Amino acid sequence: MYDAPQLGNAMDQTTTKISARNVQVHYGDTHAIKDVNVDIDAKTVTAFIGPSGCGKSTFLRCINRMNDTIDICRVTGDILIDGEDIYDKRVDPVQLRAKVGMVFQKPNPFPKSIYDNVAYGPRIHGLAKNKSELDEIVEKSLRRGAIWDEVKDRLDAPGTGLSGGQQQRLCIARAVATEPEVLLMDEPCSALDPIATAQVEELIDELRSQFSVVIVTHSMQQAARVSQKTAFFHLGNLVEFGDTTQIFTNPQDERTQNYITGRIG
Amino acid sequence: MSAGLVILAVIAIAIVGFFVGRSRALNSAGGDIRQLHSLPGYYGQAVFLFSAVPALLVTAVWLILQPMMIENRISDMILPTDIAEGSSLELIMADVRRISSGLDTAVVAGALSEPEIETLNLDNTDVRGVLAGVGVAVASDIKPNVLDASVAYRAKTAAARGYMAVVSIAIALVGFAVALSLTKPDYRARNVSEAAIKSLLVLSSFVAILTTIGIIASLIFETSNFFRMYPAKDFFFNLTWNPQFTGGSDLGIIPLLWGTLYVSFVALVFAVPIGLFVAIYLSEYASSKVRSIVKPAVEVLAGIPTIVYGLFALITVGPLLRDYFAQPLGLGQSSSSVLTAGLVMGIMLIPFVSSLSDDVINAVPQSMRDGSYGLGATQSETVKQVILPAALPGIVGAIILAASRAIGETMIVVMGAGAAAKLSLNPLEAMTTITVKIVSQLTGDTEFASPETLVAFALGLSLFVITLGLNVLALYIVRKYREQYE
Numbered sequence: 001m002y003d004a005p006q007l008g009n010a011m012d013q014t015t016t017k018i019s020a021r022n023v024q025v026h027y028g029d030t031h032a033i034k035d036v037n038v039d040i041d042a043k044t045v046t047a048f049i050g051p052s053g054c055g056k057s058t059f060l061r062c063i064n065r066m067n068d069t070i071d072i073c074r075v076t077g078d079i080l081i082d083g084e085d086i087y088d089k090r091v092d093p094v095q096l097r098a099k100v101g102m103v104f105q106k107p108n109p110f111p112k113s114i115y116d117n118v119a120y121g122p123r124i125h126g127l128a129k130n131k132s133e134l135d136e137i138v139e140k141s142l143r144r145g146a147i148w149d150e151v152k153d154r155l156d157a158p159g160t161g162l163s164g165g166q167q168q169r170l171c172i173a174r175a176v177a178t179e180p181e182v183l184l185m186d187e188p189c190s191a192l193d194p195i196a197t198a199q200v201e202e203l204i205d206e207l208r209s210q211f212s213v214v215i216v217t218h219s220m221q222q223a224a225r226v227s228q229k230t231a232f233f234h235l236g237n238l239v240e241f242g243d244t245t246q247i248f249t250n251p252q253d254e255r256t257q258n259y260i261t262g263r264i265g
Numbered sequence: 266m267s268a269g270l271v272i273l274a275v276i277a278i279a280i281v282g283f284f285v286g287r288s289r290a291l292n293s294a295g296g297d298i299r300q301l302h303s304l305p306g307y308y309g310q311a312v313f314l315f316s317a318v319p320a321l322l323v324t325a326v327w328l329i330l331q332p333m334m335i336e337n338r339i340s341d342m343i344l345p346t347d348i349a350e351g352s353s354l355e356l357i358m359a360d361v362r363r364i365s366s367g368l369d370t371a372v373v374a375g376a377l378s379e380p381e382i383e384t385l386n387l388d389n390t391d392v393r394g395v396l397a398g399v400g401v402a403v404a405s406d407i408k409p410n411v412l413d414a415s416v417a418y419r420a421k422t423a424a425a426r427g428y429m430a431v432v433s434i435a436i437a438l439v440g441f442a443v444a445l446s447l448t449k450p451d452y453r454a455r456n457v458s459e460a461a462i463k464s465l466l467v468l469s470s471f472v473a474i475l476t477t478i479g480i481i482a483s484l485i486f487e488t489s490n491f492f493r494m495y496p497a498k499d500f501f502f503n504l505t506w507n508p509q510f511t512g513g514s515d516l517g518i519i520p521l522l523w524g525t526l527y528v529s530f531v532a533l534v535f536a537v538p539i540g541l542f543v544a545i546y547l548s549e550y551a552s553s554k555v556r557s558i559v560k561p562a563v564e565v566l567a568g569i570p571t572i573v574y575g576l577f578a579l580i581t582v583g584p585l586l587r588d589y590f591a592q593p594l595g596l597g598q599s600s601s602s603v604l605t606a607g608l609v610m611g612i613m614l615i616p617f618v619s620s621l622s623d624d625v626i627n628a629v630p631q632s633m634r635d636g637s638y639g640l641g642a643t644q645s646e647t648v649k650q651v652i653l654p655a656a657l658p659g660i661v662g663a664i665i666l667a668a669s670r671a672i673g674e675t676m677i678v679v680m681g682a683g684a685a686a687k688l689s690l691n692p693l694e695a696m697t698t699i700t701v702k703i704v705s706q707l708t709g710d711t712e713f714a715s716p717e718t719l720v721a722f723a724l725g726l727s728l729f730v731i732t733l734g735l736n737v738l739a740l741y742i743v744r745k746y747r748e749q750y751e
Contacts, residue, residue: 069638071552098641108632111655120650121640171636178640 017042017212023077034236045213047227054233064100065093101175105187107167109159117159121178145173165196185215279317286312307454315444320437342414364415367401374399487722495716506686520686524696529671531607540618548626567616571676578609578681597693604692606681617667625659665739669732675700
């Protein structure tokens with residue numbers, strides 16, 4: 001019924017990168033995330049699926065504390081990355097976000113040149129000692145973003161002038177330029193056409209070798225194609241979490257079963 | 266019949282037309298609205314418009330042309346010998362109008378009767394005395410020709426008014442009849458009302474444009490008069506401003522232009538950073554609660570009349586700067602100074618810069634902020650590197666608008682910077698600006714046709730060109746900015 005992920009469960013020596021314990025999120029009076037516990041493996045693509053408004057994007061934004069920028073949002077519970085509580089007072093959310101990169105739903109390149117878009121993070125965090133190092137980082141990131149060949153001759157052109165799919169790959173390159181350990185992707189393909197989507201999905205599969213990728217998606221096919229682990233969210237609850245093949249072929253929970261067969265959602 | 270009555274009559278006909286047209290439309294469809302092309306009210310509106318608009322237009326044109334044509338005829342009755350030394354035909358014609366309306370008043374008051382006016386003669390009546398008796402003062406002795414002209418003017422005006430009434434009401438009735446004959450179920454009445462609304466809107470924008478053109482034309486006209494009396498080269502390049510009422514003035518714009526630019530520069534130096542920081546704080550840092558208090562509070566500054574700012578400059582800021590800066594530093598003794606005016610004007614401009622910049626900063630998409638925060642940037646890094654560059658064209662537009670406001674400001678300068686035209690770099694010295702000198706040249710007691718007075722128009726035109734240039738520049742920049750996110 002669905003394409004099985006090619007590398008499915010071949011990763012034996014996985015280690016837990018992110019673990020969430022009893023995470024609750026409130027937006028004002030709304031209880032958006034209810035008691036979520038999950039362990040996300042390193043160097044794995046984990047997909048969050050679920051109907052609109054189920055809290056999967058909210059939970060994703062907890063992992064790099066992007067919810068801190070929203071006044072009315074309140075997060076309780078523990079989220080550990082490599083065993084360290086990211087909501088600890090000693091953790092600087094700004095520093096955290098350099099380690100946990102994020103790619104957004106709509107491509108959002110800055111109104112700057114392609115080069116400056118990618119160099120933005122490295123410049124802020126002082127990752128390059130000089131111009132030639134910065135050039136190297138930019139080239140490496142653009143190559144990782146699988147867009148180098150398309151833009152290498154026009155690095156001074158504005159990033160906003162690229163096509164939608166190119167813009168999104170540029171944003172991925174921009175995110176990986178700060179050498180994050182985790183890459184969060186919030187529906188990265190929802191504004192893209194099928195060809196651009198295929199390119200980005202291929203890229204996500206390549207990124208797995210270096211980063212832990214967490215992707216929120218509305219498309220179950222996409223989750224099946226790119227991820228090794230899948231978490232199903234429903235009404236703020238984490239209903240089921242397991243290997244992608246198992247979730248799609250043999251779901252344990254009735255709600256998961258109903259969602260993937262199209263009866264709810 | 267007076268013009269007001271004619272207009273009222275036309276409108277009355279049109280209102281009747283509205284109801285007649287509406288009921289006729291309903292009748293023609295046998296009471297079934299669905300048979301009509303438009304709602305019945307639109308048929309009424311069409312009759313209203315057909316009756317009122319042409320008639321009112323004709324009345325308006327008539328009212329404009331009538332005095333001109335009558336005066337043209339009457340002015341032949343005035344002989345060159347009637348025009349006294351130092352007087353002119355225009356002044357005599359003003360007397361004629363005054364006397365003729367005075368005669369009207371006298372008739373109403375019962376001091377004169379119509380047959381008496383027809384045989385009015387300076388030998389048997391003291392016209393000046395009669396008019397004075399009904400409260401109309403005539404300056405000089407009335408000459409026979411002038412009196413005859415006045416009587417003729419009065420008669421012709423009355424006749425013309427009568428014709429106007431007949432013609433206007435006739436046009437209204439014709440329009441009424443034509444519109445009524447058009448009222449059939451398939452007549453597209455709502456399109457008529459659509460066209461009427463469109464032409465009203467077009468007309469309104471023409472009024473704005475024509476006014477601008479009129480202002481420019483009058484400025485250019487008077488300025489060319491000025492340049493006929495005073496060489497343009499001296500106006501633009503002479504380094505002194507020293508008007509003499511006895512003639513032989515130095516009327517160089519340079520010291521005034523310098524004062525204007527200097528005061529505006531000081532004002533912007535204060536207003537731009539503070540206004541921009543206020544805008545950044547309000548749009549990026551402040552919680553919505555703080556914002557809802559601070560934003561209106563800052564905008565109160567924009568509502569203070571400039572004369573009040575002027576008072577503040579005169580009695581508070583000026584003496585303060587003099588006592589604590591100018592005198593201790595030995596830089597001047599005057600409480601009026603460029604710094605005083607610039608500082609106070611800067612305070613006035615803060616809300617301009619802040620609220621315009623606030624708008625453009627808020628227009629930067631949230632996704633830009635998310636992108637930057639997502640890469641681990643702090644708020645100030647995000648503001649500096651993403652938001653300000655993205656909002657820069659709009660902010661520059663805001664600054665330029667503030668600058669043109671500063672250049673045109675008068676009251677604060679009069680009260681804060683004084684009225685001495687000087688070319689100096691010392692900001693604690695009194696200086697003055699173009700606007701202040703326009704006021705002082707025009708409010709003096711000098712003859713209007715002298716270069717000392719007409720220079721005000723040349724100054725005004727220069728000011729207009731400067732601010733217009735700045736506004737065009739601002740519009741261009743703001744428009745360019747808008748294209749970026751669309």
